[in-house]
Amino acid sequence: MPEHHTVAEAFREAFRCHPAGVAVITADPGDQPVAMTVSSLISVSASPPTIAFSLSARSRSTATVLQAETVVVHMLRYPDLELARLGATPGADRFGPGIAWTRLPTGEPRYTNVSTWFRARISGTLAVEGATLVAAELLEGATADLAAPERESLVYLDRRWHRLREDSSGVASLALLDEEYRDVFR
Numbered sequence: 506m507p508e509h510h511t512v513a514e515a516f517r518e519a520f521r522c523h524p525a526g527v528a529v530i531t532a533d534p535g536d537q538p539v540a541m542t543v544s545s546l547i548s549v550s551a552s553p554p555t556i557a558f559s560l561s562a563r564s565r566s567t568a569t570v571l572q573a574e575t576v577v578v579h580m581l582r583y584p585d586l587e588l589a590r591l592g593a594t595p596g597a598d599r600f601g602p603g604i605a606w607t608r609l610p611t612g613e614p615r616y617t618n619v620s621t622w623f624r625a626r627i628s629g630t631l632a633v634e635g636a637t638l639v640a641a642e643l644l645e646g647a648t649a650d651l652a653a654p655e656r657e658s659l660v661y662l663d664r665r666w667h668r669l670r671e672d673s674s675g676v677a678s679l680a681l682l683d684e685e686y687r688d689v690f691r
Contacts, residue, residue: 521662521663522662522663524660524661524667525544525545525546525661525662526544526546526581526658526659526660526661527580527589527659527661527666528546528578528579529541529542529578529592529619530543530558530570530576530577531577531579531606531614531615532569532570532572532573532575532577532614533569533608533612533614534569534574536569538600538614539566539569539570539599540591540592540599540600540614540616541560541566541570541592541593542589542590542591542592543558545558545559546558546578546580553643554623554642554643555628555640555642555643556578556623556625556640556641556643557638557639557641558578558639558641559637559639560636560637561635561636562635562636562637565595567637570639571627571637571639573613573627574626575625576624576625576641577609577613577614577615577622577623578623578625578641578643578646579615579616579619579621579622580619580621580622580623581619581659582649582657582658582659583657583659583668584618585619586659586666588616588618589659589666590666591604600614604616605617605618620647621647621648622646623644623645623646624645625641625642625644626641626642626644627639627640628642657669
């Protein structure tokens with residue numbers, strides 16, 4: 506069993522091995538739309554439907570998201586891998602030519618190729634060293650009708666993207682999507 510010199514080192518090692526789902530958060534408080542990839546999305550309550558996620562202080566998009574009253578949470582699947590990478594790449598044009606997006610009637614930017622999404626109202630924030638924890642109540646949205654979600658899931662583990670796969674006996678396991686690619690967000 507490896508020993509760690511500090512709690513911070515143990516924390517990084519533990520969460521490096523802790524798989525998480527992938528989402529993209531979009532917002533526009535009136536200046537311009539922003540988007541960022543997160544792997545910290547959690548459910549908080551079913552009634553009212555409430556979620557939480559963490560925004561890194563290192564991201565240039567964080568301040569803009571925090572100025573918005575509402576956001577759109579896009580829950581990504583394997584076919585959305587390129588959008589996950591786009592939202593995690595600093596300086597990338599996340600709403601440029603060739604990117605399928607629109608504005609909801611209420612003004613928020615939404616990626617139209619993502620089948621599971623929710624518009625949410627930010628209900629609270631908690632600033633902590635290096636990040637801000639955001640709680641948001643879901644207002645509307647749509648979900649994908651997936652016959653086999655285990656074949657469509659996009660998972661973030663060890664700073665890399667993975668896809669769940671099912672072998673011939675029906676056992677699910679992770680498949681690394683790109684041996685050389687390590688994304689740029691943590």
